[in-house]
Amino acid sequence: MRNVKFLILLILFMQSLLLFAVVSPKWEDQIIYFVMIDRFANGDTTNDDFGFGEYGNDNAHYNGGDLAGLIEKLDYIKGLGATAIWITPPVANQWWNPWVNYGGYHGYWARNFKKVEEHFGDLELYKKFVNEAHKRGLLVIQDIVANHVGDYFKFVDGEFLLNVNSVPTSAPEQSPFFFNNYPEDKDKNIYHWTPDIRDFSDPDQKLNYQMSGLDDLNTENPAIIEALKDSYNFWIKEVGVDGFRIDTVIYVPHEFWKEFLSGNNGIYEIAKSVGKENFITFGEAWVRSDPFDDSGEQVIESYFNDGMNAMLDFPLNIEIRRVFKEGKATANLRYRLEKREEYNHPERLVTFVDNHDMERFLKGAGLASLKQALAFLFTVPGIPVIYYGTEQGFSETRAAMFKEGYASNGIDHYNTNFELYKFIKELTDLRKSYPIFRDGKITVLKDNPNGPGIFAFKIENPETTAFVLLNTADERRIITNLDTGLEPGMVIEPIYAYSILKKKYTVGEAGKLNVTMNPRSFYVAVATDQRKSYKTSTLEIYPELKDGQKISGNILLKGIAVNATSIKVIFDSRVDSSDTVAVVDGEWSYEWDISKFDPGVHTVVFKVYGEKKTDYIYSEDYRVEIDIPEVALVRESDPEGDDKGPYGKYSYPTDITFKNQMDLLGVTLKQVGGSLVLSMKIKDLTTSWSPQNGFDHVTFQIYIDDPNKKGSKILPYQNAEMPEGTDWDYFIFANGWSIVAYSSEGSGPQSFGKPISPTPQVKTNSMTGEITLIISGELFGRPDSYSGFKFYITTWDFDGIEAKYRDLFPQPMSYHFGGGTKSDPYIMDDIFFAIW
Numbered sequence: 001m002r003n004v005k006f007l008i009l010l011i012l013f014m015q016s017l018l019l020f021a022v023v024s025p026k027w028e029d030q031i032i033y034f035v036m037i038d039r040f041a042n043g044d045t046t047n048d049d050f051g052f053g054e055y056g057n058d059n060a061h062y063n064g065g066d067l068a069g070l071i072e073k074l075d076y077i078k079g080l081g082a083t084a085i086w087i088t089p090p091v092a093n094q095w096w097n098p099w100v101n102y103g104g105y106h107g108y109w110a111r112n113f114k115k116v117e118e119h120f121g122d123l124e125l126y127k128k129f130v131n132e133a134h135k136r137g138l139l140v141i142q143d144i145v146a147n148h149v150g151d152y153f154k155f156v157d158g159e160f161l162l163n164v165n166s167v168p169t170s171a172p173e174q175s176p177f178f179f180n181n182y183p184e185d186k187d188k189n190i191y192h193w194t195p196d197i198r199d200f201s202d203p204d205q206k207l208n209y210q211m212s213g214l215d216d217l218n219t220e221n222p223a224i225i226e227a228l229k230d231s232y233n234f235w236i237k238e239v240g241v242d243g244f245r246i247d248t249v250i251y252v253p254h255e256f257w258k259e260f261l262s263g264n265n266g267i268y269e270i271a272k273s274v275g276k277e278n279f280i281t282f283g284e285a286w287v288r289s290d291p292f293d294d295s296g297e298q299v300i301e302s303y304f305n306d307g308m309n310a311m312l313d314f315p316l317n318i319e320i321r322r323v324f325k326e327g328k329a330t331a332n333l334r335y336r337l338e339k340r341e342e343y344n345h346p347e348r349l350v351t352f353v354d355n356h357d358m359e360r361f362l363k364g365a366g367l368a369s370l371k372q373a374l375a376f377l378f379t380v381p382g383i384p385v386i387y388y389g390t391e392q393g394f395s396e397t398r399a400a401m402f403k404e405g406y407a408s409n410g411i412d413h414y415n416t417n418f419e420l421y422k423f424i425k426e427l428t429d430l431r432k433s434y435p436i437f438r439d440g441k442i443t444v445l446k447d448n449p450n451g452p453g454i455f456a457f458k459i460e461n462p463e464t465t466a467f468v469l470l471n472t473a474d475e476r477r478i479i480t481n482l483d484t485g486l487e488p489g490m491v492i493e494p495i496y497a498y499s500i501l502k503k504k505y506t507v508g509e510a511g512k513l514n515v516t517m518n519p520r521s522f523y524v525a526v527a528t529d530q531r532k533s534y535k536t537s538t539l540e541i542y543p544e545l546k547d548g549q550k551i552s553g554n555i556l557l558k559g560i561a562v563n564a565t566s567i568k569v570i571f572d573s574r575v576d577s578s579d580t581v582a583v584v585d586g587e588w589s590y591e592w593d594i595s596k597f598d599p600g601v602h603t604v605v606f607k608v609y610g611e612k613k614t615d616y617i618y619s620e621d622y623r624v625e626i627d628i629p630e631v632a633l634v635r636e637s638d639p640e641g642d643d644k645g646p647y648g649k650y651s652y653p654t655d656i657t658f659k660n661q662m663d664l665l666g667v668t669l670k671q672v673g674g675s676l677v678l679s680m681k682i683k684d685l686t687t688s689w690s691p692q693n694g695f696d697h698v699t700f701q702i703y704i705d706d707p708n709k710k711g712s713k714i715l716p717y718q719n720a721e722m723p724e725g726t727d728w729d730y731f732i733f734a735n736g737w738s739i740v741a742y743s744s745e746g747s748g749p750q751s752f753g754k755p756i757s758p759t760p761q762v763k764t765n766s767m768t769g770e771i772t773l774i775i776s777g778e779l780f781g782r783p784d785s786y787s788g789f790k791f792y793i794t795t796w797d798f799d800g801i802e803a804k805y806r807d808l809f810p811q812p813m814s815y816h817f818g819g820g821t822k823s824d825p826y827i828m829d830d831i832f833f834a835i836w
Contacts, residue, residue: 024277025084025139025242027310028347028438031428032141032385033082036356037090037120038062038105039400040388041069041414047119052167054095054103054119059398059802062095062105063405067121067129074136076414080391080421081428084139086245088356090126092117094150096167099213100814106356106398107143108247109150109214112174113231123238130240139242141280142235146228146260147248148214152180155195174231176223180215190224192216196656200690207253213814219256229260233270236279243280245312249303250285257283257306268307282310282350282383286357288692289315291322291332294339301343313349313382316340318692320353323455323472324373325365326739327757330455330472331447337380337457338444347439351382354390354397359803362395364733364740366755368520371423371498372470375522378427379437379459379468389413391421397803430496430524436464445482449601449623451758451776453477454517454573458485465527467492471517474757477573480605480618482513484527491530497523506532514618516575538563539617541608545624551594552627558589561608568607571597578607596674596782599628626673633676633786634669636833640683643795643829646720649819650828651812653797659684661698662795662828665769669835671786674777678702678760680793685769691736694764695771699735699798699805702773703728706780707788712744716752717805718794720825723832726790730780732760734773735798741779790834794827 042048042064049055055062067090077085089107092115096103107117116126130140149172152163160182164170171178179185182193194216197209210216217224235241244267249257261267261281271279283303289296296315303311319336322328340346353361353373361370370390377384389399392413399407401414415421431437440459445467448454452472456479459466467484471477484492486507494502499521507513515523540562561567561583569590570578581590606619643663644650652658663683670677680700689696703722705711711729713721722728731742731753739759747753760773777783797806799815805826812818817828 024275027243027278027280027383028381029432030083030139030383031081031431032084032086032350032383033077033080034086034352034355034385034387035070035077036065036088036106036388036398037067037070038065038088038107039398039405040065040402041073042066042402042404043068043070043072044121047121050095050118050168052095054167057400057404057406059406060102062103062119063400064119065400065402065405066119067116067125069402071129071132073414074132074138076416078136078138079416079425080386081425081432082386083137084141084242085133086141086385087143089143089145089247090116090120092173094152094166094169095119097151097163098165098167099151099154099163101816104150108145110145110148110177111150111169111172113177113228114174114234127239134240140240141243141245142241143245143247144232145247146217146219146256147251148211148216149177150215151213152215153182154210154213155193160193176227177217189218189221192218198656198688200688206251211248211251216251219252225256225259226265229263229265229267232267233265236267236270236276237274240274242276243282246281246283246308249283249308250287250299254302254306257303257308261307280310281308282312283308284312286314286690288318288690289336290692291328292335297339297343300349304345310348310350310383313351316349316382317352320373320376321361321738323452324369324376325361326759327452327472328759328761329447329449329451330453330470331449333455334444334447337442341442347381347383349382350385351377351380352385352387353377354387355385356387356398357801358397359738359800360395360397361390362393363803364738364742364752364755366520367393367420368499369472369755370420372472372520372522374424374427375496375498375524376468376470378431379466379524380442381438381440384431386424391424392418393420395803397801426496434464434466434495434526436461436466436526440464440466445484446479448477448572449603450572450598451778454479456482466495467525467527468522469515469517469524470522471519474519475574476519476576477517478570478575478605479513479515479517479573480570481621482515484511484513486511486527489531489534491528491532492525493528493530494523494525497521506534508534509536537610537615537617539608539610539615541567541606541617541619543606543619543622545604545622547620547622549622549624550627551624554594555592556589557592557604558587560586561588562586563610564588564608565611566609568609570605570607572603573605594626594628594673596777597626597628598675598776598778599626599672601625628673630677631671632668633671633835634667634833636668636831637666638664638829638831640665643683645819646825646827647820650808651818653806653815653817654812655814657686657688658697659686661686661696662797664793664795664829664831667791667793667831667833669791669833674782676775676777676786677772678775678791679770679772681768681770682795683769685764685766685771687736687766689736693734693736693739693762694766696736697797698795699733700771701794701796702732702734703792703794704730704732704780705790705792706730706783707790708783712747712753714747714749715794716747717750718796718826719749719823720794720827722792726792728792730756732773732775734760734762734771735800737800739773786835788835790832792830792832794830796826796828
């Protein structure tokens with residue numbers, strides 16, 4: 001009997017430990033899978049359609065995903081290696097908004113903060129979902145909104161309008177949020193009775209005006225503060241969620257968050273009362289940091305000061321996209337990582353590649369680029385997030401996983417043998433097996449200052465030293481003189497590798513290491529206690545070149561080499577495009593023609609050979625700055641006011657943030673070394689939505705015809721063709737959030753083509769209304785001359801959430817063009833010119 005009692009007590013004890021593991025996790029160790037409920041899995045078709053026109057299989061309507069479907073797919077999520085699930089808001093929403101012809105399937109247009117959305121299930125089903133997730137060791141994070149409800153009213157020229165045709169109601173159902181009729185409810189101060197934000201840089205508008213028409217809650221009102229506490233504490237007490245992701249935090253005053261989180265009956269107090277000591281709260285502050293600037297990080301830090309214990313890392317996300325997707329300089333990533341180390345909690349920054357409000361990484365990038373981005377994400381401190389569908393190769397932002405939903409192509413997408421699913425599973429296993437990637441301190445060892453290429457960092461904790469080496473270029477690059485900080489002869493052992501041999505390396509003299517990296521490869525290794533002999537050499541080299549030297553014209557590189565027979569001159573680590581010169585009587589020289597090089601910082605390394613090819617050394621790395629004068633090529637003007645489409649009948653969307661951003665007034669084109677500098681002047685340059693590239697509500701489609709190549713005549717997705725007698729070989733797609741490039745290979749009416757890099761750098765001048773793209777000659781294969789190149793530039797607008805061009809209808813709507821049909825050309829204005 002005593003043994004039976006002991007066994008019972010032991011079982012109860014083990015159960016309590018399991019419960020504690022669920023409610024008091026170490027969040028730094030978690031891997032989050034982010035689900036949009038409506039698009040993930042449809043487990044109950046009876047709640048798909050309530051007959052109000054809110055259901056369909058396009059991106060504007062409810063598609064049918066629900067909590068029952070999520071329960072069915074919990075093992076799929078766990079099998080990927082995720083340890084937590086973040087779901088979009090499950091609360092009752094505005095089903096259909098006729099003002100914008102869009103539905104609230106996403107969950108961010110609340111109708112009742114304390115009720116489960118009918119299309120998703122009910123309270124008991126939500127409880128079951130959380131319970132089933134916990135049984136599998138999966139934590140649940142609920143997305144919440146405190147800034148706004150749905151779009152139930154608006155002010156137009158000072159006149160109040162109620163959305164009387166809103167479905168299913170024209171007001172929230174919950175007290176006090178249903179007091180939304182102006183002016184009779186004005187004095188209750190439930191809302192900021194304001195129009196839409198026109199200027200996101202204006203603090204007053206940002207905190208008090210409506211964001212995209214959504215009714216802005218008066219979060220200074222104590223009644224609203226208490227109502228929101230009550231609403232969200234409900235889900236902690238009744239359902240047992242383990243954390244909140246908090247939407248749009250930058251549109252709510254800091255004082256609110258301090259009270260909401262840490263005040264009396266605040267989120268943390270209630271969470272602790274039910275045993276959730278480590279309840280996570282991470283906010284969405286969609287802020288950018290320009291290259292070599294940390295203004296975004298400063299904003300994020302301010303919300304840690306308000307009491308949030310984690311934050312989404314948008315500055316790092318933007319840098320990941322710049323470097324791995326757009327092919328920008330890897331030096332940008334060095335700055336971002338080093339800046340993260342200056343803050344107290346990089347391990348509490350929630351990191352991600354994709355999310356529900358931006359175009360997918362694979363929209364304009366290849367699979368290898370995405371794999372590199374994911375490998376980077378899983379080898380740096382932070383809490384990584386996988387957005388549903390990334391593991392299935394999705395390129396549409398809100399495509400459905402189930403075959404009846406939007407952009408699913410009639411296929412269910414739960415293939416656990418899919419290449420990316422298995423790849424991410426390998427990364428989750430790697431991260432779980434090596435705590436160094438969760439708690440280590442990063443030191444960046446190598447980067448490329450002028451474009452894609454080498455990026456290498458060391459990450460250390462008291463137990464482990466690891467190295468992560470990447471090559472973001474589409475050609476082989478070599479890492480030279482990698483300062484490992486290890487003793488000569490120590491061995492590093494690979495623990496993961498992609499597109500490169502998984503081999504051990506022995507550290508050489510002075511702790512240096514040289515590794516040749518294949519295109520788009522990465523290599524992850526740890527230092528071991530193994531020791532091996534290492535190679536030494538009698539070779540020496542003394543170039544007449546100084547680190548940091550400025551070069552403004554062709555230059556004779558020369559110097560002395562001891563015991564050498566030849567020297568290979570390697571620029572920017574390009575091991576396959578280097579030149580070899582002979583060493584005669586200990587001297588050597590090389591005539592460097594800089595005309596094909598882009599301006600800026602470049603690296604030069606000399607590989608010195610002895611009598612045998614196996615006897616070689618590398619010189620130290622020299623960084624030099626190339627300064628080349630500009631050469632004007634083209635200046636073309638375009639009439640003002642012709643932004644009306646090819647038939648002169650098009651009109652802009654009716655939302656107040658649209659002006660005449662698509663009216664091209666002229667272009668200039670210059671050449672600087674191997675680079676082209678293209679400046680486009682527009683009538684109205686706006687930043688209504690705080691775009692990271694400094695302009696919004698216009699996309700530039702820049703089609704480039706190389707006279708020596710055969711390209712395509714069709715303009716992808718634009719229902720149009722190139723001007724007579726031309727085709728395009730290169731296509732640059734530029735908007736305020738993304739700049740990507742394609743070759744015409746594989747392009748067509750519904751295909752942009754093959755993604756290529758590096759994509760242009762962008763500079764925006766709000767004073768002159770000019771957007772300037774600096775296009776590396778590498779994008780075109782560094783041609784001998786640009787003579788005969790032709791350019792065709794069109795303007796339109798791109799919906800980042802829909803990840804497609806805005807549609808064209810006979811009559812304009814809030815976010816759709818008017819004056820045509822979907823089959824007409826998607827061109828608001830255009831200009832054509834050539835280089836002669």
